Amino acid sequence: MDDYLIGVLSNIGVISFVALSAYLLLLTGEISFGQQGFFAIGAYAAGIATALWGWSLTAALVWGAAVSGGAALLVGVPTLRLHGLYFAIATLAFAEMVRILFELFRYQISIDGELIGPNGTDGFRNIRYIFDHNIDAFEFLLLIYSLLAAVMLVFMLLERSRLGVIFRMIGQDETLAELQGIPVARYKVLAAGIAGMLAGIGGGLYAHLTTYVEPRIFDIMLGVHSLAYGLIGGLGTALGPLLGVLIDIGLLESIRALAGYRMIIFGGLVAMLLIVRPRGLLDEVLVHKIGRGWWRVCLWVRRSGLKPGANNARATGGSP
């Protein structure tokens, strides 16, 4: 496979994690502009673990997810009382705070005579795990998509579980959910924690994919995009944000000839799409229709399977 294609597919895979993270919060009815903050925490934590502490990639990714998930829980508790615009502003403020903290964060160790580690605004270079362990770009791509497939499987199970129904119920009407006896606050903190962990895994993978991170990467741009992916792709299924990432990065790549104007065109398309389909391409209605259509196909297959040879008997004029 072409190196460039591998690079684009890897980017799509990694960004999908932060898109799924924002999507999970959208399910519970909260708009977060701050998932890039958890992505950053995951990236730095996992990068430090492999580059400075010599941990394995597995341990580093778990560590990155745990730290970002923990941070999300800490942010989730005080922002529980906030809704809508206030919650969005609070998450954005948190992400900016994280970015500025990383601009001040310096933690370097001399390895083989070379200073390695986060160095404030100069960023964190030499996260060389994949080179030191001879993992090529294609193998790393497989790792990204294996983890993404595992996360998607969990999402599919979640959406069919009681927990998934509760998340959607809270997203539809929080007061009604509370009246049904659901501890809304607890579930919202849980959703925030899981979303933070997802973003952290994405961040850890991103740091090892690019081998270089700096605070500028994790600014509002990434937050807005990760939120937009769910809104473009649709809120009916976890495949929605993935479709959003695919459209965004695929579209950006396909209209490359328009160079610096691509973002303006992309913004216009997003605005138009949100007017035509406010809950995205794969919204709940379409997902329900697809589900019903699929159910009918299954039913038809089962019925025709119960009467084998029925058509043959009719064709030959015999009794069925």
Place this chain on the structure above:
Amino acid sequence: MTTLAMLALCGLENAHAQVRAKAEVSCRPAEKLHYDCVIKLANSRTSEPLSGLTLTVSADMPSMPAAHSVRPVKATEEQDKGTYRARIALEMYGDWAVRLELSGAVRDRVVKLLRFESDRVGEATPTQAPGRHRH
């Protein structure tokens, strides 16, 4: 299962003693948004020039991750040992993280932050951290 297998692979594999590269990159404008870059590669420990490698040059905008990836170009090796030349085409002026991908006898990646302007190319100046403003 695949995930577990991949993670186990990454976790159990021993670190491979690799030659680390360092690079000096100097670029100058050729035509609008096109830049000619001369790259000098050397072993980071011994400072010996690294020649005979396949060098691919690409660039990303740090402020827009995954959004403005420049299609990689292969650099050609000059007669001077460890010196390579490549022309990159950017989409806009500003700070770019130039990625040098080395393959062949040495496999490594070096990232250089540069500011590309219409008439010159210099070191990128990262955002000023709070409390560290120059007056």
